[in-house]
Every structure is written in structure tokens, then in C-alpha cells.
Amino acid sequence: MNQVITEQTATPELLRELAQQLRVDAVRSSAAAGSGHPTSGMSAADLMAVLFARYLRYDFSAPENTANDHLVFSKGHASPLLYALYKAAGAIDDEELLTFREFGSRLQGHPTPELPWVDVATGSLGQGLPIAVGIALAGARLESADFRTWVLCGDSELAEGSMWEAFEHAGHAGLSNLIAVVDVNRLGQRGPTMHEWDTASWAARAAASGWDVQEIDGHDLAAIDAAYAKALAADRPAAIFARTKKGAGVSAVEDQDGWHGKPLADPDAAIEELGGIRSIGVTVQPPPPQQPLKIEAEPVERPTYELGEKVATRGAYGDALAWIGGLDERVVALDAEVGNSTYAERFAAKHPDRFFEMFIAEQQMVAAAVGLQTRGWKPFASTFGAFLSRAYDFVRMGAVSDADLKLCGSHVGVSIGPDGPSQMALEDIAAFRAVLGSVVLYPSDANQTVQLVDAMRQHRGVSYMRTTRAATPTLYGPDEEFRIGGSRTLRASDEDAVTLIAAGITLHESLAAAEQLAGQGISARVIDLYSVKPVDAEAVLVAAKETQALITVEDHWPEGGIGETVGAVLAEAGSGTRLTRLAVTERPGSGPPEALLAAAGIDAEHIAAAAERALQPVGA
């Protein structure tokens, strides 16, 4: 059999054959790998066979074509089905199919964008749908494009709140270019899901969020076909809740518990039961031609601040964002309902069409950013630094997706003052440094912030900026240059006995401490380590050589922040210069910023005292 199915020739018989082939290929690739999730793909084979043969519009020879539909496997573990579809569509051959999960193969255990047809890595459940919301937002709000965004969801992942953030946001935004196909196969990894085949509960919830909903038998080809047609015709996002059987088509595993994430025990028997190996091709419809995208950006003057002017870096972030929004029409901004605190509202005021209010849903915000960048947009997403911790898994997966994701967390550290510890980011440097290939910036003044926001725009990858709530004096002129990986030495002389290394609010405390120390006859070097990752190791090592002691000061827990960054530099170089790390070590409360900085031992007075202690002979 060497048939090719097209939209026109897709008879029910041929579609059924195609679906069986997809099952067979899922069984084969998993058997070859000795691991994988064939049964989780077999349940959705009928759904995807109809999609590929009759509804998807995608040119597999030109994945860069922006008119292509998008297809996100939110249930990423159904990768054996996805790869079987790629084979049927002629994107990969049978030989490559059987490299599934091999070292070096593009066909990884869960899909990643190493495959040109995969937009984003999935495999952490509950992420594909919210990311698809971002893709659909790009099409609907920014591009007026005709592509559709299809998402294959699992039923187990409907327990993730992030899925309901997505339902809610897509419904609110009226994203009629988004179709969620939920493969309700009743069985999770270790047993039945909460609702099993009771699709009514989910359908009611999605409908309440403003979705067009359908409940169908996911093995009934005619019902599937009709459901897609209705979904495409809907004036709102559409969800198809399809009741299916896990492992459908193979009696040894069909609707049986205990077969999650395992190759079949007898693949040959399964293949025989499924009717044997086939090589049916599918001619997926190409997308219609598309108008070239025209976007224009209203120029905004570059913000500059005068030396000594007191400005919060969060304010400079907002100003800079508005400015680069004018420089670069690809810049978009998202905020989680705190734009008047992060100052993302200043971007919104200048570029309302490219601003996305994501409400208090940080996971959906970061996911939407990941979705937007799949279409070449440069998303800046902001909220309080503390609340970005809510989206940490999405940032982690963004790095797996090699996403171009720019994040800003405001209100960091105890220096926010009276709002108290729930609002203080004290772990954000550690968390975001521990993201593959990330950049972590912590500007100390407004002009520097502007430069670094533009550096984030130009940098491709995951970058994070932490900004300060309080207004602090402007230290640098508007034309001083700052780069990712750099640092700035603010005070230095041949007499320096000690080096103070800080960034953000504690840099200002360090400068004050250096003044105090000078009064006591101690010369202190002060380094602004605004690029925490990558770090300017050279500046640290020169200071370690030229001064007797280093003091790091940070409004952050001691773990994974500036102190450990510097410590690793020193230890790797075998420097014997002693490091003192000042950081927040006890649970802060509410109070004025100055009182909290003092209580944490990171204000000028404590820094000066630590420097004095560090210069005393050991044991003194």
C-alpha cells in the first residue's frame, strides 16, 4: 500500500487506515526505543488523522512560512503519534522514525524545536495550551493573520490550573483562531483521572469561559470531521472534548491501566492486530497566500536622566520599554495586572496595540510570551519579581524551547519596605541564574537600566532584569555604555584595601559605606556588578589581586546570588582573597526600607563594619 491521502480523497476507509498506521508507527518507534508513550498517542490517532488529512494547513517543506497553521502537542508525551504524523506527511522518513529517543536524534522523548515543525518544547503538562494562547494572540491581535492554532491536550493535564488560565484568557480575548482538541482517554499515569469520561464538567467550565464546546466520540471519524468544521466556524475559541480509549486498537492495552509510558509488551502482535505496517502518505493542505505584515512603530524619545536625579529603576524600565517599542516594531509587552507598579504601563500608553494585559495569571503571561516569540515577536513580560516565581516552570521550559524571552521582576528585596515578605523577591537571582543560557541583570541606576533594556532587546534567549521599587540617585550619564557581561568600577585607587561588590539598591549602600570608610582612612573599591550572569570575572579577579578582602552585598538570600557568583569566580581561580557575603538571612517583616536594610545587615553601616572586620588579621 503506498497511497497518498488528500483532502479530497480522504474517505472514511482511508482515514481509518491512516489512523491505524499512526498507531502502528507509534508502537514501532516506542518498541525500537524501548521506552516512550505509545498508548497516549494511540488514543488520539483518529483525531489527528482527520486533522492532517482534512483541516491542517501546513507546508512541511517550508516550516518558516508564517502562513502555516500551528500545531502544539500540549500532551508532549504523545510524541510517538506526532512523529508518526510527520512521517505520514513526508517530513521525516521511516528510518528516522525509528531513531526515536536515540542519543543525537531529533526525535526526543518529548518534542522540542530541534524539529523545525515544533514551535515549543512540551512535556511539562499544562503548558501547550497557554503557549498556544500566545500564538493565537499574535495572529489575532498583532498580525491579522489567517493561520489557525491547533492544540492537542491531554485530559490529565486539565488538572493543571495553567490550562484554565488559558481557557479564561482565550475566552476573554475571543480567540477564534484557537482550537483545543482534548484527548479524554480517561487514564493518567497511575490510574483514572478525576473526571474519567465525564466531559460535561470540563465542557461547562470552558463554555463559561467563553468557548465554543463540543463533546464527541474521539474514535468516530465522521463526528471528528464534523467537530472540526464546527470549531472552525465558531466566532470564539473552540474546544473539542473527545472521549477516547488509551491504547485504542490493541486489545492487550486498550483502556487498560498500567500501560502509561511503556512500549507494548508484544509489539509484533499489536502491529498485526492493527493491520500491519503501512506507508500511507498525507498531502497536508498548504496554507493560503498571506499578505505581508506591515507594522509601524511610533518613535518615542530615548529617556535620559540627570546625574543625581532620584529615579527608581522600575520607572526607567517602563520608560526604556516605551522607547525600544518605538525603535523596534517587534517589541511587545505583557504584564500581570501590575503595570502601574512595574511601569509597563508606560509602554502601554505609547504602544497600546502591542501591550497585553494578562491579569493576575503569571503562568499564562510567560506562556503567552513564549507563544508570541514563536512568531518573531520580542516579548517583555513583567510583574513583581516575587510573583515570577509562579511561572518558574514556564521559564525553565522556555529555555528548553530556546525561546527569546525577556522578563522583568520589580519590587525586589527587603528594600520594598512595608508590604512585607510575601511581596519581596529574594530568590529571583538564584532561580533565574539556574536557567539554561540565561542572562540576569540588576541595574543600579536609571540610565544604566535604559541601556540594559535595549541590550535585552538585542539579546536572543532568556533574559531577566530585576528592578528596584525605591528611587535611587542616577549615577551614570546617559551615554555611558553598559553591556551584558560587564561591570563598572565606581571607585578605585592604588590604595584600595577592600572591594565592595554590589548591584541595585545595595550598590548605593556600598557607595555610602565607602564614604564612611574613607573617613576612617580605609580606601574601598566599589564595583557595580549589574550583570550577575554572565559575570565579569576579570573585574572580580583584578579586585581580588589588588585588594585584601572582598565584600559582596545583596538584597537577596545568600544562596545563588551575587555572593555565590563571586565566590565561584574566586574559587575557580584559586584566589586566596577572603570573601565576606552580606545578604538577607532572616525572615523580614514590614517596615520602612531603611529599617529593613539595617535589620538585614546590608545597609551602609553594616557594610562598613564588615569591611573593617574583613581587614583585621584572621583570628583577631
Next chain:
Amino acid sequence: MNQVITEQTATPELLRELAQQLRVDAVRSSAAAGSGHPTSGMSAADLMAVLFARYLRYDFSAPENTANDHLVFSKGHASPLLYALYKAAGAIDDEELLTFREFGSRLQGHPTPELPWVDVATGSLGQGLPIAVGIALAGARLESADFRTWVLCGDSELAEGSMWEAFEHAGHAGLSNLIAVVDVNRLGQRGPTMHEWDTASWAARAAASGWDVQEIDGHDLAAIDAAYAKALAADRPAAIFARTKKGAGVSAVEDQDGWHGKPLADPDAAIEELGGIRSIGVTVQPPPPQQPLKIEAEPVERPTYELGEKVATRGAYGDALAWIGGLDERVVALDAEVGNSTYAERFAAKHPDRFFEMFIAEQQMVAAAVGLQTRGWKPFASTFGAFLSRAYDFVRMGAVSDADLKLCGSHVGVSIGPDGPSQMALEDIAAFRAVLGSVVLYPSDANQTVQLVDAMRQHRGVSYMRTTRAATPTLYGPDEEFRIGGSRTLRASDEDAVTLIAAGITLHESLAAAEQLAGQGISARVIDLYSVKPVDAEAVLVAAKETQALITVEDHWPEGGIGETVGAVLAEAGSGTRLTRLAVTERPGSGPPEALLAAAGIDAEHIAAAAERALQPVGA
């Protein structure tokens, strides 16, 4: 006016007076602080006045009484209302009320358990309801207790997916002891919410999740009273969606945008408009007497493994959990639908009554654990280490709550093999070290795992254990002792030239590397740094003194893990011994564990090579 309201004397007139007093006191405390969220409390004043006067059962003089109801302010920023309630109930006096947000005051910007009537810190929105689910689960499933769990939720926070994880879980569990009161005041921080006063959408969704739902006017005292009565009578969790006006009662701010998180501009005028300062007391009903809790634990034999026996530490975790469940009837376990991978299922098999299947909802899982520990349970919550990143904000807030929270993340690092990077925890050490007061353990063999799981049981605070997917040889006898903060030196001699420091899978690679090095005439010390936080600095410093070079090896990103922990110890001591850090530095793919360890440069061969290089003279 110095009246005291009781359940019997709570006329509508008096309740209205009480509600006005609560508003006045919210205005007063915020005015005194110069910051705070009075308007967010004023909207809910009528709701809470009726609750305190007529429905809450709580002995404010005995917050430790386990028969008391629970009241969680999920909208923690409404703290001025909460503290006004405490004043009315006689728990605090007017003088303390006016210390709101002062340095050292218990009345922080957002509530924390520094106040004895506060169970958990809130202020990161979307957490109070899922935590309350844990409290209610304790009452319903573990204690057969009569207390009720009341939660005041905001409408803005209904955008958080975690809220819907909670609705879903509570509905599934049929928690009739849980009542959510949603203060639908229409306005978020920077403008209208998605649904404003359209409570029908939320009510439909909650009803679909199995809740009893009501939509009322939240300023109609009779309607509020009737709603509470109906909610208490329901055989399921009850949600009251109450339409209110933000800043209700003061014309200058009522239902006005732009007054979030700000004291009123003219507090005196507001107080006058509200009818002036009052000192009405509320006699909150005490709880009924309660039967003492009887729980019995079925003893389970302590697991032991033979030297050399190949066992995965995740398996030993499951065995140990089952064992300590027999030792200590307060131990409970939760898992996010992967208990057959984390091996929490072994606890479930022995102690089914104390096991909670949380489905794929990591935020709800950690939140439930935080809720359970408020009633003295010792929760162990497990999933893949990578997916605990989903709940990072809940862990962060758990530390603010001073919660007794035990976490286990399995399937860490590239050594999981073919499932690929989405499933690999490579940032978990960094993330969990950067939690206030946390303990981070990374056992290297099965017998050690058992000891450390029991150490976690005995430790109060946030602790995290990372476990390995692969079976590795048992290194230690069952009676060797391991403690939090310890380490174990596995190979040591006076001839040692280099020290290899590792834990978990890389400890085994380090032992193999030491063998290889011995063959080349290089003696290597090997340290098992199983307690990554707190770290055994002494062992590190002795090795730095006695050997020429240190090599850390970890199946984790380089940031915030074992390498930086050791680096900080060396730098703080001013040790000049050079450190080499081996860690995962590039995006892994799928493949056999050995291939991935080799590709990451953290297998025995690469460790031995790094040791050789480290022993060459600098510049050679």
C-alpha cells in the same frame, strides 16, 4: 458606643454599625501606616461582619484549640480589614491596630503567622484557597473534625489557575467543610477585572467542579446571612460570589479606579462619612467541644539494603516513607499523579488513609501540604523534581509561613535518560537552596536515603530531597548514621592529591573516577556531600587544606548547586585551593543515561580527566 455583639444580639442595625467600624479601622490603620489596602477591605466589611458575629466559631483566647474554625484571607492585602476584625473580636487593642506596617509590628502589610490567629501567610494571590483545601482535607479525611474552613477570596485572584486547581480538587473531594467567600469588587490593581460583576461565569465554573454556588449582593446583610446559612447546609464545598464595591462607604473612593493599595487622601472625612470611630466588640462563638483525635499507625518494617545491591534512591524514598508512616502517625503523603515513579505509592499501599492523590496539580499539592501542616500533620509531597518548579511560589510562601513542609523531587538531572530535558530537574538545588531556612538533601544510596527521610520527618521547616531515577549500588550499611548538615568521606588517605566532591548519581561516577585515577598513580579523596544545605563546610575546608585541588561534580546546572556551595565555602575561608566545577552546561537531549552523563562531561572519564588537568601546574 461600647457595645458587644453576640450571635443573638446581631441585629441588622448593629451589624451595619460593626461593618462601618471595620471600614473606619481599615482607613485609620492605613492612614497611620501611610500605605496599605483599605479599599480592598472596605468592600468585604459587610461579609466579614456577619461572619464574625453570626457564623465563625473561634476562641480568640485559645488559637491553639483545634476545634476552632479556620479563616484564611486569600486576598491577603485586605489585611486592614482582618486586623480591624481582630480588634472587634478583642484579640488586639486599638493601640496595636495603629502599629500596622511598622517595623517590628505583628500587623504586617500582609498577614503572617506571627499573629497566632493566622494559619498561613498570604499576599501572593491565588494561594489562600488551595491552602484552605489542605486544611479542609485534614478535617474531612484525617480528623473527622467539625471545624469549618472559611476563605475570603478576591475576584482578581480568580485569574490564577491555582484557584481553579482548588475548586476542582475540593469539588472532587466533596469538602463540605470549606466555604469560599469571593469579594467581587470589580476592580483590580490597575483597572477592571476580566469579568467585573459578571459572577455568573465563575459560578458556572465552580458549579461544574462540584460546588454549591450562590451569587449575592455583598452589601446586603440579610442576603449575606442567608448565604452563610445555605453554605453551611450544603453537602459540598460552597462558594458565595458576592458583588461588592471597592472602597464601599466612602464616596471619594467607592467603586473608583485608582485607589488600590493606597491610604485614603482624606481619612478624617472618610471616617466622618462612615459615622465616626466606634468601639463595638464582637463575641465570636466558641467552637463546640471536640473529641480527642485518635490515630493509629500500622507499623512497617524499616527498609534495609545490602551493600552493593542496586537500588534507586527514589525507591528507597518510597520504602522509607512507608516505614516512617508506621513510626509516626502524623506523617502524611501527597503526590501529583506520579506515585508509581516517585514511589510515594509504597506509602499509599501501607497507609491509604493518609495518602492524598493530588492529580497533576503541583501548586495544589504543595498548597495542600501547607494546609495540612497547619493542623500538625507532617506532609511529604512528591513529584518529578522538574515539576516541583511549578509550585515554586508556594514553597517560597511556605517559608514565609514558617511551614513544616517536606518535598521530594525524583527524576533529577540528565541521568534520567530518554525522556529528555522537559523531565530533567537541573535547577532544583538552586531553587530550593534559595528558600529561607531550607534543607536540601541529595542522597547517594538507599540506606542513606532512609536515614535522611527520617531526618526530614524530625526536622521542622522546609526540606527538599532530590532522588535519582537509576538504580545505583548501595554504598553504606543500614546502621551508618547520616544527619542534616553532614557529609561522608568515602576515600581518603594522606597521599590524596585531589578531592572529588559529589552527591547522588555523580558520587558513583566520582568513585569510578577515583579508581581510574588510582590506576594512574593519583590518589583521590571522595566526599559524599549529601547535605547540600546546610553544607559540611569543615569537610570541604579540610580537603582544601590536605589536597591540591577540588573537583565538584553535579547532575545540575552550574548555578546555585554543589559547585557554588563549595565555592562559597572556599572563598569565605580565603582558601587558595583551586576549584573545578563540573556540571551540565548545555541543553541535553534524549539518550541512554551513560551517553548523557558523558555528553555533559560529568561521568567518570571526564571527572578523572578534570582531576588530572587540575593537578597540572597553572598555565601548563
